[in-house]
Amino acid sequence: MEAMYTMGLDIHYFGVIVLMGVVVFNIAMLAFSQQVVRYAKRMRIVMPVSASLLALILFTGAVMMAAKHLAFTLPNVAMIVISIVIIVLEAKRYKTLKRRTDITQEGSFAAYKAKAFRFLGIELALLVSMSGWMMSL
Numbered sequence: 001m002e003a004m005y006t007m008g009l010d011i012h013y014f015g016v017i018v019l020m021g022v023v024v025f026n027i028a029m030l031a032f033s034q035q036v037v038r039y040a041k042r043m044r045i046v047m048p049v050s051a052s053l054l055a056l057i058l059f060t061g062a063v064m065m066a067a068k069h070l071a072f073t074l075p076n077v078a079m080i081v082i083s084i085v086i087i088v089l090e091a092k093r094y095k096t097l098k099r100r101t102d103i104t105q106e107g108s109f110a111a112y113k114a115k116a117f118r119f120l121g122i123e124l125a126l127l128v129s130m131s132g133w134m135m136s137l
Helices: 002-032 036-067 074-100 108-136
Strands: none
Touching: 002 036, 002 108, 036 074, 036 108, 074 108
């Protein structure tokens, strides 16, 4: 049982680190993109990766909580809330690109970039702060 918990914890940590890398990759991809159509095509590839990683993190966290009969402590609740916030931010970022960015209008991609950088920055800050908090425990 302890080996399963240790392996689940390792997978959980690895998933968080890779998700941080995907968020940084999204920031870089957004910074270097000049055309909305090309960016949208690339985002269709990267979005399922980040969603799958988030699902992996949530699943391993839930399994570890159940395996160890853990209660809803402050760090556990904070991780759940941060996961929900990240899901909402990703949905808003995708919805903004899909519905509110008109490729025929001048400057619409620049407006999207400003919002997307804010969303991605918040996601990265939440991931780094939660990881730092858990490492200090």
